[in-house]
């Protein structure tokens with residue numbers, strides 16, 4: 001069968017939509033498939049907002065990537081003529097030797113990023129909506145902010161289409177095969193051939209890579225929006241930076257200013273891990289009470305009525321770093337599993353990297369943190 005496309009993309013969420021845009025922009029013939037109609041509420045990219053931050057506590061190796069991501073989000077905003085990023089500043093709050101604070105400080109110092117170290121009292125004085133414990137400090141970085149998640153995804157997809165990409169919603173990939181001549185994929189509707197396949201299926205990636213038995217786990221996460229009690233203005237984007245907290249040893253939560261829909265807060269990890277089929281979309285009273293107790297401790301003026309809640313899921317690797325590499329048995333099959341609860345901000349640069357790989361350009365980043373690094377099965 002003749003190849004009518006250069007690249008097939010399986011999954012058009014944050015990563016796949018960015019890949020579709022960068023590839024189509026370079027003149028590649030792209031066809032992308034999704035199980036649903038992105039942006040949708042069944043994967044990892046909904047809930048309106050995602051944090052972007054530069055003093056990266058997880059590892060300083062992410063900093064050059066996020067710096068390129070900032071440039072690409074800005075370019076995308078200009079091309080799509082819409083606002084995708086709102087700069088609010090960001091606070092990483094915890095004990096001085098916590099993974100969060102020590103890690104953010106290390107990245108900031110190693111990459112000479114603009115930042116300040118604030119005492120607990122200084123945090124409360126400058127940002128009265130926040131109530132850190134006396135033994136906590138904060139790393140403040142002025143460049144952090146908010147990405148409007150669904151708008152980012154829609155912008156990538158719309159521009160990809162304007163450069164000729166074909167987008168097939170509600171048409172999941174069922175199977176794929178690859179050899180040195182190319183790839184062929186099957187959906188319920190047809191079989192398609194191309195030179196390259198990008199697997200960016202988020203929480204469903206393990207199904208499409210079942211031959212490798214990758215150690216990916218799906219973790220349920222709940223996002224909450226609470227009404228402020230007291231003056232709303234103290235949670236406005238000019239007075240409330242995005243904030244991440246590490247508390248009680250190894251627990252994390254984060255929050256956003258009130259953008260008109262309430263104060264958004266969520267735990268980072270500690271969700272139930274299990275199969276996609278068993279993942280409940282209902283939020284129970286115990287979960288609400290748990291989040292209220294954190295709000296009461298750290299953001300007491302956000303303890304008003306619960307406006308809404310949304311269940312989302314992380315796709316985790318064992319070490320919390322992304323998985324971006326070629327399939328170990330097929331160099332023309334690219335894997336982009338970049339979640340672990342912190343991948344969204346990188347989608348723009350991950351899309352560019354996937355386009356570099358599929359157009360034989362040099363990738364200008366060290367991707368060794370993200371390579372095939374577990375004992376994967378040999379593959380077909």
Ligand SMILES: Cc1cc2nc3c(=O)[nH]c(=O)nc-3n(C[C@H](O)[C@H](O)[C@H](O)COP(=O)(O)OP(=O)(O)OC[C@H]3O[C@@H](n4cnc5c(N)ncnc54)[C@H](O)[C@@H]3O)c2cc1C
Nearest residue numbers: 011013014015035043044051173202204339342343344345
């Ligand atoms: C609650 C929550 C909060 C987060 N907060 C942040 C944050 O503040 N900052 C940050 O940087 N990151 C954050 N993240 C992580 C970030 O959102 C993810 O890294 C990102 O959304 C992952 O994108 P993805 O493209 O891998 O997955 P998705 O966006 O879920 O896309 C996968 C797509 O594949 C499709 N698909 C599935 N199976 C198939 C198939 N067989 N064929 C075709 N298509 C298929 C799905 O329908 C879906 O559209 C958060 C994640 C969650 C869940």
